[in-house]
Amino acid sequence: MTLTTTGGKTTLAAIARLTGVSAPTVSKVVNGREDVAPQTRAKVLAALEDAGYQSPGQRRTAAGPSVVEVAFDSVNSNYSLTVLNGILDYAAEAGVEVMLSATQHAPAGGHDLSRRAQRMVDEGRAGLIVVTSAFAEAQLMAFRRRQIPVVVIDPLNPPPGDVVSVGATNWAGGRAAAEHLLDLGHRRIAYLGGPKSAECNQARLHGYMSALMSRGIGFGPELVIHGNFRAEYGVEGLSALLTMPEPPTAIFAGNDAIAVGVLREARRRGIRVPEDLSLVGFDGTTLAEDSVPALTSVAQPLHDMGRAALRTVLRQARGEQLDSHRVELATQLVIRESTAPPAR
Structure with a gap:
């Protein structure tokens, strides 16, 4: 026919x-x-x-500058701002416009999310970048069904198989953090992580566990505590660890914000870092550089992750075939002032 x-x-x-x-x-x-x-x-x-x-929105996109929507849970953290700067830098190079939105204000209902996705089509958006969002698979698929390219940065939940995700080598970073503390002589090392189910948190935890097991060092479940990626949890986590008969001599925090909370509570209790307690964070944000003492941290290439996410969205929008649906950039342990051998 x-x-x-x-x-x-x-x-x-x-x-x-x-x-x-x-x-x-x-x-x-x-x-x-x-x-x-x-x-x-x-x-x-x-x-x-x-x-x-081509839908009317797709025809408008082809006729003018591309517009990519970037959805954050919030932009009030060093992590989010560094990722956003990477996105904006690449947008300037590529001649692309960026529109910001917040996932925390996005309607959760299926029909409401469908309307949001349809609005993107009608307005000719070239694609969507979602940063550390807890969007579930069904929610992301509302965009994919409309053939809107989607890239998720550091997803809390594993995205659908055909949705591209960009992150860092979290497992390797977790192992490097624990190995650094082991090399200093620490044997009771606690892990204060983020949400238990978060994909990046699980990878960092497993890297930490791998380092301990490779040295033949056992650890009890009381040394692993999950919460959220905020400074308040560092305060709560350290308070819980100090109730143990034998508190840890070192803490690996799941991100820099948690580590800053640990520093705050340690200072309030008169615990010296690193003389009495060594501390390693994760992310390598300006929080790590500006804290007192300066924080040893596993640095993620957050700026490059933002650039990679936008570059990948634009490749999909042009119909290019991707080699992989998972992009991982290397982490690097940056040693500063918050770690030292344990007190004798």
Whole structure:
């Protein structure tokens, strides 16, 4: 069956005739609606792709500068600001405009999220970058169904297989942090991490555990405490660790914010860092450089992660084939003033 076009442009009615479904059904597929059978959706999408159909938003994108939406949980942290600077730097090089939004204010309902995704299509967004978001697989797929390129930076939950994620070598960084403390002579090393289910937190924890096991050093579950990636948790975590009959001599904090909370509580209690307690953070943000004492930390290439995320979104928007759906950049342990051999 031949495809009929109007004025050189493929019409939804022509797609409907070609696939044997109704025009409203084709419209639902184009708009990413949920109430279409999977087989029907696949047949219509294939026909749209073969016909080179472009939505009005896609045609606007092709005609003018690309606009990429970047969604943060918040931008009030050194982590988020460094990632954002990387995105903006690459945007300036690529001639791309960036629009910011907040995932914490995004509606959680499926229909509301579908409307948000459809708005991106209608406004001609080239793609979406989500930073450390807890968007679930079903939520991310609302964008993917509309063929909106999506890249997630440091996802809390593993994204769907066809969604690209950008992160750092968290496992290697966790192992490097623990090995540094072991090399100094510490044997009771605690881990104060973020959310237990967070993918990056699990990788850092497993790297820490691997370093201890490789030295034949056992550790009890009381030395591993999960919470969140905020400074308040560092305060709570250190308080809990100090109730032990034998408190740890060193702490590996899941990020720099937690480590700063540990420093704050240690200072309040008269505990000297690093004389009485060694401390390692993770992220390598300006928090680590500006803390007193300056914090030993596993540095993530946050600026480069932002650049890589935007570069990958634009490659997808151009229809380029990606070599991998996971991009990992190397971490580096930066030794400063917060670690020393344990007191005798």
